[in-house]
Amino acid sequence: MNANSEILCDSYKKQNWIKKLFLYFVILLLIVAMAVGISIGASGLGPWDVLSSLIKDTGRNHSIVWMLRLPRVIMAAIVGFGLGLAGAVFQAILRNPLASPFTLGIGSGAGFGAVTVILFFGGGFQTYLIASGAFLFSLISAFLILVVAKMKRASSETMILTGIAQMFLFSSLTSLFQYMGTMEQIQEVVFWFFGSLSKAGWREIGLASAMVLIPFPMLLRHAWDFNLLSAGDESALALGVDVSRLRMSSVVAASLMTAGCICFTGVIGFVGLVSPHITRMVIGSDHRFLLPTSGLVGAVVVVAADILGRTLWAPHVIPIGIVTSFIGVPFFFYLLVKRSKEYW
Amino acid sequence: MLQVIDLFFDYGSTRILEGIGARIEGGRVLSVVGPNGAGKTTLLKCIVRILKLARGSILIEDRDATCISRRELAKYLGYVPQNMPAKIPMTVFEMVLTGRKPYLSWRPSEQDLWITANILHEMDIQDLAMRDVEQLSGGQAQKVLLARALAQEPRYLLLDEPTSNLDLRHQLEVLDMIATLVKNKGIGAMMAMHDLNLAARFSDTILMLKEGKVFSIGTPSEVITPKNIREVYGVEVAVRRDNGYPHIQALHCVIDHSDSD
């Protein structure tokens, strides 16, 4: 019996090792994608120029690498990581494969916030004012979900219904404001909903990474709780998880992450939904591995989508939000059809 | 010893449990019986604190259970739900390992893995270990849920109708397994049971609930009587003795108790 037990333990450890291996693989993939990302651009600076410009100050090239390409690629990675991670968290706490920052209305809330600023405070459309509006309203929409959840019980169905309802509410308010807007405002709003990485500078990166990286350890610490939650609220409660509190605090953390990401870049859809699914198909749903890997997959997806968006039709830029959906959806269909088992 | 003292539970304004008292001792099996809606499952859920009691107290080894943290409580009480929730994206091994959650922080220790593997062997489900939970049959699933509760190394097991979805063979298998565990490990078990004959055969004590109140408590022979069953279930039965256990045979419904189903 002891020998058999050892075999069981070993095969479990081997599985974890494979999961870890995949995590490292995605990290490698991200590094490669980012390297490609900073080696490509309209001015034709190749990898060697970039490398030398990274180190020594070569004037114009140095500016291109340090002020344009690096911020763009790093922002893409952070936003992708945040959205991928937030999506995995939402899917875990709501036990629903459809949950994501956008299907819960947090994206619509952010959009509405941005539109409000563009319409009513829009002198110069300063990035930070729009970002604050988006940030504020995405938190308001997360707060709305929490309030309704608190009033009823914090069941996942209540939260999802609240999310869907407010998605429609904020979308219609956004449309109303757009309807009232001038040509310039409408254009600004439409492009906000396409998502953009061009406006990201180092300061935005600092803020966004703070919003993503500060809640990250807290969420990771609850990885086991998320695992337990997947067997139902009651089992989780019986195994010592304070389910309501976990759900509340995770919604806050994941919303902060989402808000911190999209307030600077606009809507980058589908990443938050699809990254956790891709990851789950490969490594299953032990959240100790699923959470970081889903974030990293999100980062790879956004960095890669940005590269495609900049190169497919250069010098036209296909907006990032369009590319992620455009590439993400068919890929997702492929996975859905191809998968060997019900993984959810 | 786990004591339930004068326990009340309300669902909204409806009283579900009223003044329940019971005690579970190590190495003994207590079955809770009663018609649908009598409050069997609710009682179990109150004890593991899935539901919050309105009044009353639960003492575990003379400690007030409400003062124990959830995590600590999970080391005392193992809960086996009635059904495996649909679509759990885990393998059997992972699922049983989650029973170690009250003990582990991030990385399961060698000991945690060891305990998990041993339980799978003890229950003879080691072949299922790397299978996905959702591929299991009803009997296998019930065993996995039981295994998870055992991984908690609890002093008390609370089982919600452990035989409800099983065929005849699996019913006996699971109950035998529980009886063995209780005897060998000195665990105290509390089961919500539908089948009075199985309850009578596998329990030391039977607690009969009627409309949220204790109607009768005692040994199977004391509780399983035609009179009690007529009163509680509204059914006329004949009780025979079979290998020392009371065995009932349902005859017909009592007309003026048509409200109980």
Place this chain on the structure above:
Amino acid sequence: MPSVLYDINMLHQRPLKKRLLIVGLTAALLLAPQASSAKEAAVTIKDALGRTVHVPYPVRRIVALNSDVLEIVRTLKAEEYIVGVFSEIVREPEFWGGLAKKPKVGSWRDPDLEAITALAPDVVVAYGRNPGPALEQKANLLGIQVLRLDFYKPNKLEEEVRTLGLLLDRRQEAERFCEWHQRHLKMIQERVTRTSHRPKVYIESYSDYHAAGPGSGGHEMCILAGGSNIADSLSIPFPRITPEWVLDKNPEVIVKAASYGNGFSLKTPAHFNQRRDAILRRPAWHHIPAVISGNVHVMDSAIWTGPRAMIGVGHMVRWFHPAFFSDLNPEALHRTYLETFQGVPYKGIFVSDDFKR
């Protein structure tokens, strides 16, 4: 997000309309008044979509669905025939005066046919492509004529003004405006052809990092003003580009469109200057010649395409070819336009100040 999709469509209406014009629509006047049994006369004309439209002659009840046609009606001194206006007019009461009090018929993008019917107009004038063809489908059922005129491209403007002048029986007024417009446009054109230098220009539309490509009004104006649009090889009217691409193209001048309600009501150029400074501060753009020399400008949408595009072009040539056009005073042109043709006092701010280091 259904709402967003909807609005993307709306946004693309305008460039589409412009592209169509370039494809070569003609608002040719075809026939003289027809004989008819009743006393009522009618004309048949070709509109911006190349369709033949029968309109009573002279038109005495007109619904104007956008500000461009309304400006032209005012130029033709035919305000009295306006019976209905687009609802957005209330944003600019100062500029429109009494016209802002006329009955509203809903948004220029989505007019209310019921309100229009109630006004029993001889004709409804709308842009070529916005609102969409659904307008005709419904209007025809109600027996209302829709005339599509764009008034946006300086080269086609005069033709369309003459068409409207004919319909409203204001041929003299139309000629007067066309003569003025032609004279100044020609002067600018002649001088531009004499200069060989075509400075590279980055024209940015309302949203940051969106160029004005072929098919956009900004592009047309840039060409008229003797500039070389760095986006002229791109394929859509408002392409998104990367900051690096602009940097790589080394533009000598940067012009950005902006609208803050209406330049007419502005008292300071602060908004425009703010936006100009934001461009000057964009990361890594300090290597761009236009930024180094401070040749960066922001222009109000009132003189950016539309009937006043010629004034916008006037500003552009001064930025593109300062030596050749030192005597050109676009403000004076604008004053004439507002005071003589629009009958409103000259005021407002329409461009950012020249940048001085």
